[in-house]
Amino acid sequence: MNFDLTDDQEMMRDMFARFLDEHSSMARVREAAPSGFDPALWSGLAELGALSIRVPEDAGGLGLGLFDAAILMEEAGRTLASGPLAETLVTARLLAQLGGDAGATLLAQVVSGEVVASLAFHDAAVEPAQWIGGGQVAQAIIARMGDEIVLISVPDTARIAEENLASTPMAEIDLLAHPRVTLASGADALATFAAGVEEWKLLIAAGLAGVGREALKLAAAYACERKQFDQYIGQFQAISHPLADLLCDMDGGKFLVWKAIRDLADGVSEAGATISMAAWWNSDAAGRAVAQALHTFGGYGLTTEYDIFLFNLRAKAWPLVLGDPQAMIAEAGRRLYGGEAAALPDAGAMPVDFDLGEDARAITQEIEAFFAANVTPEMRETFHYSWEGYNPELNRKLAEQNLLYLGLPKDVGGRGLSAYEKTAAMDAFEVQGYNNPAAGVTQMVALIIHRFGTDELKEAILPQIMRGEVICSLGYSEPGSGSDVFAAQCRATQESDGSWRIDGTKMFTSGANLSTYVLMLCRTNMEVAKHKGLTMFIVPLKADGVTIQPVYTFQDERTNITFYDGVRIPDSWRLGEIDGGVRTMSASLELEHGGGFAKYQRAMLHAAETLCRERSHKGKPLIEDAGAQARLARTAANLWVSELIAFRANWASMEKKPNLAYGPMAKMFSSEKFQSDARDLLDLTAPLSLSKRKGAAAEINMFYRHAQGATIYGGTSEVHRSMIAERALGLPRTRA
Template identity: 60%
Template structure:
């Protein structure tokens, strides 16, 4: 797996960043607004840096670089609100080079040198003689599809009508019937080249919008740290920080979904064409939210033209809307996924980014998959459930014997010393098989804490049972009335004779306590110090006298528990870490929890909805044949893809030992929130059939809706994760006491 640009691309990014900071500052942007939104000096400088030759083949005078190289440029162009039709010109120069370098070499050379401006028309001129064109006010020529031909239209004053517009960009409405027309190609090969160019344009605009959005949120975050109200920085208020946290996650999603599309095109993967449409729709949609929230952060000052934030707000709408309503892209993704719409995929060139987990991961995942297929009888599959309710001691034992319970652990502790990519691949097999991972993951967390902080005696007694598959564990963090504030624990642990402790109190949401052998418990051992101090962690045997487990049934069709501890006496060997040092132990435990996501559940839910749509009759077809269903299913799949790619980013950063800016919490928060919102939407889409709990896709969708609500709470609520993202990714002040 690789999320890093090549050395050449990093150097290119730095070069373009320096140039754009100097030549595309807000001063230059405002000046360009008085010149039809175009900056000739900026354009000439870009040409001198080789920008317009990036995608032109080497044998035709260009640099012959790939789409990822062009994406590097477009991200910087978006960040600095480039004044000119850059994405369109990059595409147009490539199309002209591929179709008519011999007949229009002078025009191609002029465009590469920055002496002429080329643009593209998005729609078939045979169907729309008059249409809006990016850069139409300053372009010398436009390349367009005209029926079965690709033509070059030379612009003139009669054909181009520039007028004042939303963001002061050089757009113009072009009447192509008034232009001199020169045929570039009149065969299917020529149309393919042009169509590939349009697909490339979508990716380049998506990347530019992600760069624009990121800078808008950066400006807002910077302002939120400087601006004070009621005695503190406004960024410390969750009403400011949490929406910005949502925005930066969505912006990362836009960037990496575009990367995924480029990667999948290069590897000829099935959904690559749909991912292009998804990427530009998501980038446009999320950019709209990001710039609106960023401007709102400035309050009234955001409305003042002396502040730059309004420039980002207007440009975020201007770039994609010249094509038309961005919802068309989501509809297009739906057709490509569900109506077999064929798309001409662009030639990406070399792509160094990689989302593959590797051969070792595939081999071990295949081994686990085969084991599940061997041991999961029809009776066991019928018992399967996503929660602790799906636990089976026999299956758990077999998985332990085959060293699949804790594959990342050392071999001496029953593991396989699996690298993180391998462990990730194995977890995906659990999801694919529909077998609950809660008992194993919770027990792994407790076992890890014992390995790190437990005494030799505790390791010998408890860890050995965990390793052999003879014990599972539950978590005793939350308490009635404390919610996500686990450090407000009131359950007391007091010395009770030499080497003994007495525990009194209660714990809420101790899932699995009714079948587990141990509970990892946070207790208060010193009430006279601040709440984050005076806490101690214990591993408590659940068969100890004085423990009562009462069922709490949730509407998610699962059981959890409230547990009571009345005079529970345990020896000191069950203590983890130092007395009053529970925060350190807890912090390590929470770090293990604050990652991962629910993308597999999202994919499974979407697949169930697809199946149900095929069953529901509408007119002479099915619900899946309708544009609305295709669009909504595509959106759900899009969200799952984003969760997957930002989850891969978090995994890669961990493997590389790089600083994580709350990438795990980003994955968990985004995937759980979208799982919840999409479950509502797909339940609506397939109603009233989705109300049934019958076996099959209706029942699966029904359960997915109920399951999704808990995912925004597990391992810390979305609000907790938003605070972490705001602080670590945006540098905002702490929003928690």
């Protein structure tokens, strides 16, 4: 897996970034209005080779890949470059591919910046008058006309400036009213032109990723300097949390562009759908990002004194030249579920790679073989996504094959899988329908015991854990503290003989009815800051004074409230220093590599696809309905972005990269999309989805109920949004 650019691409990006920072400053962008075209900027880009990036070397260009062009477009978006860059990149390539000798002279003029050329998106024989990106300054336009690809010469008198939303150089051109020559005709020529339009979608999507992310950066900076009610406004969660949400959306949109290019390079069948998704996603996400960014500035954002309004207008103007972006998600639906084919551009070299690797495939195969050999149909009937799916016999068998504690380091006795292997393994378990939250919690407890436990404690508990004979629960949350574990009030008082007495209540002690031990965070000092007065213990759940009371959820899941009344444990069962519980707890973080809910999202999508094939709609399977296809495609987009954001977190962990809240982003984004898509797919497949009928209907029903806890367990979305705002956007702390 790789999220890094090559050294050459880093140099290229830095070169374009420096140039655009100087020559496409906001002052220059303002000066370019109302035409929206900066001739000096254009000439400078040409001198740097920007306009020839996608022109093959044998035609005099740089011959670089689509990813290189996307890097340029992201920088152009970040700086609101004044000119039809995406249109020109595509047109220059089309001239090289279709222009022949007749187009060679014009191609040289285009890549040198002497002439601006653009393209028309729709068949001129059907729609003669079209809005053209850069039409005010384009002397030549490539268009489809029936079964021909034509080059249209547009005189100065036909390029009429017209006020428009963002002062871009667009214009409406009557394509049949001007001289034209045929460049090529036939199926191959039409496919080449259509592939050029697909390339434009990706380039605009990349540009929008730059626009949206820079707008969020400006908003975050403003929120760190503007005070209201004697506080920086960035401290208000109403300001910081929407920005955190949108940062996930914008990063996800960039990664969708990358996935589309990766899919093209690999010849993946869904590549065409991914292009449509990326164009739709970034049009929508950038529009929301710039609106929220402007809102952060309050009334000042409405004035022309601040630059944020420029981003707001540009984010909407760039993609709308093609038409309604919602058509793109409908197109993605047809391509995924309706068999619609698309002519696709050549990707060229693509260094970014989302492959989990051979070791990940090996562990997947090992798990498949284990289940085939060891799991009976009767066992499968007991599988459940919660702790209630715990099977002691299967737990021991998994331990025997070293398949139980996959993320636990080898020095503790676990498998020590990499983040990539662990991701693949969790997906493989999901394919089998088996979830084992008990193993995840128990391996965390084992790690803490190994790192901080006394020899007596290690000898008493670790062998049982590693043989798969016992499981452990977590005693963090309390009735009055929830995600704020540092507010724990459950008391541990040291007696004169050195032993400890524990009194208090823990809430949501999932698995306590099945576990042998609980890892407990207790208050041991009331005289210091709350996070400094905590100590960690291991408590036997069968000890005198422990009461376990069930708490049932509508998710078909049991959790527990546990009561501790004078429970006695020896000091040897303390973990770490007295009042050092926070440090002890942090040891478990090394097991976290930025997971999420993608595996559930994938299973839910497959169940919905099955139901849409089974359910009739107007005499046909529902999956043939255009609206259903679009909604399934939207769920697929959310799934892919969830995966990509989680992959980024895994990669950053593996490669020791700076981790700007990548794990919280993965958890928060995927849990929110899991929940919203669960609602939508339940609606889409109703009324069949209301049934718990065995099969896809029961699965959709179950996923809806399961998703309700996704934004709560493991830290609420609000907690993770604060982490993202602080660590990724540099906003001030939103918690006291």
